Amino acid sequence: MTEFKQFAESSNGDNWSLGTREDGTSVVRHKGNPASGGYETELRVEEFLLLRPYGPEQAALIELLDAGADQQNQ
Secondary structure (H helix, E strand, O other), rough: OOOOOEEEOOOOOOOEEEEEOOOOOOEEEOOOOHHHOOOOEEEEEEHHHHHHOHHHHHHHHEEEHHHHHHHHOO
């Protein structure tokens, strides 16, 4: 795995990070807050963006991806 870049954190301490698996798949890693056990899960970016209800963490990922696309187009 490569390094993960955190892009969102909830008020209760959950956080979401973007990274890439060794096979090149982009994934979102969710780490639960310590009170809920701090478990980590991973979803492919496409799966994460399809989750409902849509939350601020998805909006934050879209913003991060848009910023990266803008930098590549400069």
